[in-house]
Amino acid sequence: xxxxxxxxxxxxxKHKNMLTHAADDGSAAPDTSPxxxxxxDSAGATIALAGRWTSHSVHLVDNEMRKLQSxxxxxxxxxxxxxxxxxxxxxxxxIERLGHALRARDVDVKLKGRREAWRPLLxxxxxxxxxxxxxxxxxxxxxxxxxxxxLGKLSYAAWDDFVxxxxxxxxxxxxxxxxxxxxxxxxxxxxxTQLDRMGVGAVPVVMLMSAIIGGIIAQxxxxxxxxxxxxxxxxxxVGILVLREIGVLLTAIMVAGRSGSAITAEIGSMxxxxxxxxxxxxxxxxxxxxxxxRLVALVIALPLLTILADLAALxxxxxxxxxxxxxxxxxxxxxxRDAIAVSTYLAGLIKAPFMAMIIGIMASxxxxxxxxxxxxxxxxxxxxVVKSIFVVIVVDGLFAMFYAAxxx
Numbered sequence: 001x002x003x004x005x006x007x008x009x010x011x012x013x014k015h016k017n018m019l020t021h022a023a024d025d026g027s028a029a030p031d032t033s034p035x036x037x038x039x040x041d042s043a044g045a046t047i048a049l050a051g052r053w054t055s056h057s058v059h060l061v062d063n064e065m066r067k068l069q070s071x072x073x074x075x076x077x078x079x080x081x082x083x084x085x086x087x088x089x090x091x092x093x094x095i096e097r098l099g100h101a102l103r104a105r106d107v108d109v110k111l112k113g114r115r116e117a118w119r120p121l122l123x124x125x126x127x128x129x130x131x132x133x134x135x136x137x138x139x140x141x142x143x144x145x146x147x148x149x150x151l152g153k154l155s156y157a158a159w160d161d162f163v164x165x166x167x168x169x170x171x172x173x174x175x176x177x178x179x180x181x182x183x184x185x186x187x188x189x190x191x192x193t194q195l196d197r198m199g200v201g202a203v204p205v206v207m208l209m210s211a212i213i214g215g216i217i218a219q220x221x222x223x224x225x226x227x228x229x230x231x232x233x234x235x236x237x238v239g240i241l242v243l244r245e246i247g248v249l250l251t252a253i254m255v256a257g258r259s260g261s262a263i264t265a266e267i268g269s270m271x272x273x274x275x276x277x278x279x280x281x282x283x284x285x286x287x288x289x290x291x292x293x294r295l296v297a298l299v300i301a302l303p304l305l306t307i308l309a310d311l312a313a314l315x316x317x318x319x320x321x322x323x324x325x326x327x328x329x330x331x332x333x334x335x336x337r338d339a340i341a342v343s344t345y346l347a348g349l350i351k352a353p354f355m356a357m358i359i360g361i362m363a364s365x366x367x368x369x370x371x372x373x374x375x376x377x378x379x380x381x382x383x384x385v386v387k388s389i390f391v392v393i394v395v396d397g398l399f400a401m402f403y404a405a406x407x408x
Contacts, residue, residue, distance in 0.1 A: 034061045044076030050083035053091025069101035082113030093125045165361045171287040190293035198259040199301030206305050207312040214313030215320040222325045231325050236339035238317040247310040248348040252355040256388035260363040264384040267367025268377045295360040302356035355392050362388045
């Protein structure tokens with residue numbers, strides 16, 4: 001016999017002795033069986049319940065409860081649970097059945113004396129009692145009010161994102177802050193690792209996409225300019241458009257979808273598993289460990305990817321022009337050299353570091369906002385990609401206006 005069995009037998013033995021002594025003393029154990037007391041007046045009926053309404057004893061009052069369900073002569077009823085000593089699922093279901101049957105006959109049923117601890121139990125079985133009649137849904141405000149309300153919420157959310165972005169940017173500029181007391185010690189291994197993942201890994205897809213886009217621009221431009229006998233000017237169009245706008249913009253969009261989503265997912269999953277809190281506990285700065293190497297890698301990788309994207313787009317345009325317009329590559333290069341200048345090339349390349357910072361910061365902000373569910377992670381990854389692409393396009397437009405203002 002185990003120790004637990006011995007203790008259980010000893011407790012049963014003591015309980016039996018207590019009951020025996022109580023019987024010898026002439027006293028009896030308190031009666032805890034369920035009881036029902038119905039009081040009727042002009043205002044309705046009051047059904048007072050007492051005792052323990054549990055699965056071991058509710059069968060004693062089942063027939064009486066069924067009679068109350070079919071009883072007529074009152075328009076309102078109050079079920080009083082003040083003197084109920086115990087309640088489980090069986091008792092709650094019996095009470096719910098009575099309330100449901102009375103409500104089916106248009107009797108106004110109210111519950112009195114319900115303990116707060118019983119609320120989940122009554123809700124689990126239906127809680128037909130003490131449920132107010134359904135109210136009419138509140139009238140929606142005028143659509144202008146709803147529009148202004150949504151605009152206000154978006155403004156507050158944008159301000160919160162801006163503050164968090166500035167915090168991440170400031171902490172990143174300050175340094176990696178790997179350990180308290182070490183200042184701005186920088187570890188190059190994670191930066192090189194992120195460069196390989198975000199830069200080298202993105203080369204094939206960026207070059208393929210850029211070559212196709214360059215070829216499409218060249219074909220469509222040649223097709224339209226052919227009507228004016230100016231098909232040779234398609235080389236000027238492709239060179240200026242790719243180097244100033246399309247090359248860096250499409251590369252940034254591709255990096256935002258590929259690397260930005262990965263940054264949000266990685267940081268968000270670590271936030272879900274409380275690994276960021278663990279870094280703080282051991283004295284490491286989560287921004288320095290997680291954000292700093294990724295942001296540095298993006299700032300280095302995006303300009304290099306832009307250079308490759310420009311070359312791929314021009315190569316695709318050269319191939320299409322040679323096959324579609326029968327302009328040889330030598331003439332393409334000669335015309336391209338006359339059409340573009342160093343400023344044309346720099347106008348696109350200058351944008352790349354700014355776009356890389358935007359993508360990295362937006363992805364990190366969304367990753368830090370992930371809560372403890374997979375649904376939250378999915379929403380934040382989607383928001384990261386959408387917001388990054390939107391802000392990148394807006395910044396590209398601002399750069400275009402700035403270049404036009406300074407005649408660059």
